[in-house]
Amino acid sequence: MIRGGVHASMKQKIYNVEIFLSSEDDIQKASCNCPKGLDVCHHMASLAIFAHKNLSVTDAACKWSKVKPSQEDTILTAEMCFASSSHPFFPLLKEISEDSVEQFKTDLKACGPTGLGWLLSPEPTINEETVVVDVEQLLFSEEYGNHGDKISFLKEKLSLTKDRIVEVQKLTVGQTNNPAWYIARKHRLTASNFGQVLKACKRGRFPPTLFQTLTGNTNLGGIKQIQWGRSNESVAIEIFEKRHNVKITKSGIWLDECGFLGASPDGIIDDDTLIEVKCPFKYKDSFFSDCLLEIKDYIVSFNGESFILNDAHNYYHQIQGQLHICGKKTCILALWTTKDYLEIEVVKNVDWQTNLNILQDFYLNKYIQYITE
Numbered sequence: 001m002i003r004g005g006v007h008a009s010m011k012q013k014i015y016n017v018e019i020f021l022s023s024e025d026d027i028q029k030a031s032c033n034c035p036k037g038l039d040v041c042h043h044m045a046s047l048a049i050f051a052h053k054n055l056s057v058t059d060a061a062c063k064w065s066k067v068k069p070s071q072e073d074t075i076l077t078a079e080m081c082f083a084s085s086s087h088p089f090f091p092l093l094k095e096i097s098e099d100s101v102e103q104f105k106t107d108l109k110a111c112g113p114t115g116l117g118w119l120l121s122p123e124p125t126i127n128e129e130t131v132v133v134d135v136e137q138l139l140f141s142e143e144y145g146n147h148g149d150k151i152s153f154l155k156e157k158l159s160l161t162k163d164r165i166v167e168v169q170k171l172t173v174g175q176t177n178n179p180a181w182y183i184a185r186k187h188r189l190t191a192s193n194f195g196q197v198l199k200a201c202k203r204g205r206f207p208p209t210l211f212q213t214l215t216g217n218t219n220l221g222g223i224k225q226i227q228w229g230r231s232n233e234s235v236a237i238e239i240f241e242k243r244h245n246v247k248i249t250k251s252g253i254w255l256d257e258c259g260f261l262g263a264s265p266d267g268i269i270d271d272d273t274l275i276e277v278k279c280p281f282k283y284k285d286s287f288f289s290d291c292l293l294e295i296k297d298y299i300v301s302f303n304g305e306s307f308i309l310n311d312a313h314n315y316y317h318q319i320q321g322q323l324h325i326c327g328k329k330t331c332i333l334a335l336w337t338t339k340d341y342l343e344i345e346v347v348k349n350v351d352w353q354t355n356l357n358i359l360q361d362f363y364l365n366k367y368i369q370y371i372t373e
Contacts, residue, residue, distance in 0.1 A: 001020050001021065002018070002021070002048070002051050003016075003017070003018050003019075003045060003341065004016075004017055004050070004051075005017070006043040006046050006047055008034070008043075015032050015033055015034040015041075015043045016032070016033050017030070017031070017032045017043050017044055017046075017047045017049075018030065018032075019044060019047060019048055019079065026193065027048065028154050029212075030048075030324075031215075031216065032044055033136075034277045040118075040223070042119070043161065045119060049108075060121070061183055066139060068152060070337050077248075086139075087338060089160050092127075105117070105120055107302060108120070108155060117249070119137070125215045130185045131168065131171055131172070131180045131183045131184050132168050132255070132259075133157060133158055133181070133259070134158075134183070134184065134186075135158070135186065135187035135188060136187055136371075137152070138157055138158075139187075139368065139371060139372055140170055140372075148154045151330040151364050151365075154260075154364065154368065155258070155364075156256065157246035157276070158260050159258060159259050160255055160257055160258075160259045160260030160348075161257075162257070165254065165255050165257070168184055168252070168253065168254075168255055169251065169252045169253065170252060170253075171184075171252065172184050172249065172252030172253045172264075173250050173251065173252040174252070175229065175251075175252065175253070175264055178356040180252075180254070180304065181262055181264070184252075184253050184255070184262070184264055185253055185264070186216070186366075187215070188255070188259075188260050188261065188262050189214065189260060189261050189262070189264035189307070189359060189362075189363050189367065189373065190253070190261075190262045190263060190264065190286070191262070191264070191318045191319075191321035191322050191325065192264075192318050193213065194314075194317040194318055194321040194355070194359060195212055195313070195314025195316070195317035196213065196314060197210070197214075197319060197359060197362055198358060198359070198364075200357055201358050201362055206366055207230050211367070211370045212341060214367060215370075215371065217249075219300035225281040225282075228279060228281040228284060229277075229278070229279045229281065231279045232279040232336060233266060233279065234333045235336060236277045236279065236335075237266070237267060237275070237277060237334070239336070239341055240334055240343065243343075246269060246270075247285060248266075248268070248275060249267060249268040249269075250267060250268075251264065251265050251266070251267055251274075252264065254322075254325050254326045255325070256325050256356070258360055260360075261325060261360065261363070262362050263318075263321050263322040263325040263326055264323065265326060268328075269272060269332065271328075272328055272329040272330060273328060273329070273331065274322055274323065274328050274329045274330070274331040274332070275317075275331065275332045275349055276315075276318070276322065276331055276332070276333050276334070277334045277335075277336065278299060278315065278333065278334070278336075279335075279336045279337070280299065280335070280337065281353060283337055284337050284338055285337065285338050286337055286339060287337070287339050287340045288300065288307065288335065288337070288340050288342055289302070297310065297312065297313065298310060298313075298314055298334065299315055300335065300342065300344060307335055307342055307344055308344065309344050309346050315333075316346075317352075317355070318348050319331045319333060320346075320348070320349055320355075321356075321359075322357075323346075323348040323370065324348070324352065324353055324356060328343060328348070329347070329348050330347055330348065331345075331346045331348075332344070332345060332346075333345075333346055
């Protein structure tokens with residue numbers, strides 16, 4: 001594991017970063033306490049690059065275990081591999097003007113989401129107090145620590161009016177491209193995790209991996225799947241808009257009146273309808289009919305006449321959570337691969353609403369306890 005403190009570029013603040021490596025030195029997961037630490041942030045990349053460039057003496061092989069090299073072998077030391085501070089590394093043949101750099105960034109942005117583009121993007125700046133109550137700050141405040149009835153205190157401080165819910169939604173439009181979205185969802189239970197939580201509550205078992213997911217200890221093993229979904233979401237949206245001659249309105253995060261349950265649908269079609277897009281990476285070059293032959297518990301099933309959403313799948317709970325929290329009647333689930341495209345209408349199930357009580361109880365009595373301990 002690599003642990004370090006990374007200075008924020010725009011303010012006098014240090015963020016705590018942890019990076020966990022496999023036995024083959026591959027990054028397995030990482031976490032940071034900055035607003036974007038729930039996903040992937042610049043601070044994680046900075047620590048990884050620093051660790052790569054600055055080898056610890058403890059990383060050197062023990063002298064008694066070294067194999068004597070043959071005279072023909074050339075051993076490269078760390079100093080040979082990396083430039084020293086007295087001779088800084090400069091990869092370019094000449095100085096580059098600021099205008100050229102800005103033009104390069106513009107051209108790179110036109111290529112869509114890229115790793116280099118993300119590294120070169122400016123660190124987001126935002127007044128966190130203008131978004132919504134910071135759960136972490138509240139939990140570690142003196143007021144919370146001294147309060148006799150902590151659950152009632154949290155309920156009071158986190159609860160939201162309907163007007164405030166609409167305001168937060170507008171402030172967080174853009175989701176992963178908006179730092180306010182990360183702040184609003186940090187340490188709140190969001191619809192994408194409802195299925196996992198409800199299954200854990202039904203079993204009465206709450207494994208550590210569940211809380212690691214909820215607290216945002218990012219598993220970078222799924223970064224390709226995440227990137228694929230984000231890159232192609234707009235493709236599915238465009239297909240839907242052309243088919244139905246409508247314009248999808250982008251959405252931020254919708255919070256329940258309790259203030260700690262939330263949902264971020266991919267878009268709003270009209271006053272009664274949401275859209276949620278899924279681009280399954282595993283079957284990205286397949287037809288959905290072929291997927292059903294390979295796996296029985298897939299996102300969708302075929303009832304003999306049409307495709308329907310599998311109500312045992314986590315996506316079912318995600319969409320029902322979105323419908324109840326956003327106050328909508330219907331959600332269109334748009335599924336896209338390079339070979340196929342499906343639209344499935346999911347109607348709000350009024351009986352599902354009892355799950356909101358289960359989720360609230362889990363949050364107040366299990367999740368909060370995990371964070372504070």
